[in-house]
Amino acid sequence: MKAKVYVTLKQGVLDPQGKAIHHSVELxxxxxxxxxxxxxxFEIQLNGSLSKDEAEKLVTQIAKEVLSNPVIEDYKVEIEDL
Amino acid sequence: MKAKVYVTLKQGVLDPQGKAIHHSVELxxxxxxxxxxxxxxFEIQLNGSLSKDEAEKLVTQIAKEVLSNPVIEDYKVEIEDL
Structure with missing residues (x-):
């Protein structure tokens, strides 16, 4: 089973890297x-033995505790059944 | 209109950052x-005057020429009608 995690800066948090890319694109x-x-x-490959619910719980915990900084970032988890 | 661009390393290309995260998660x-x-x-905010086709063409060109390195990376573009 495969999971996808999207981590984005919260609205209102400055994004200097995005601004730099925007500027380059305009130039x-x-x-x-x-x-x-x-x-x-992030693309996360999981052992096939997990159920979809277990996978979602596991990946949500990883997204929250490892992949994102909850002070300034939001995360979204998607589980893909293959 | 809003566009989303996903840039991923091609299969077979080593991903040391991903490996480091995997290792941390296991620890x-x-x-x-x-x-x-x-x-x-990437989340790209576009002027509302573009049609969906124009938006897709523009963002695909940016994804190809600016946001990704076509030698080692693939990209995927999604246009969101709001």
């Missing part, structure tokens, strides 16, 4: 871009 | 994790 001549924000993305 | 006592790979995630 390169791309138009119609209002804002770019960068986040993190 | 913390989490079980049943086979592999973790880290990618990048």
């Amino acid at each position: 390169l001549g791309f138009e119609n871009i209002q804002d770019i924000r960068q986040g993190k993305y | 913390l006592g989490f079980e049943n994790i086979q592999d973790i790979r880290q990618g990048k995630y």
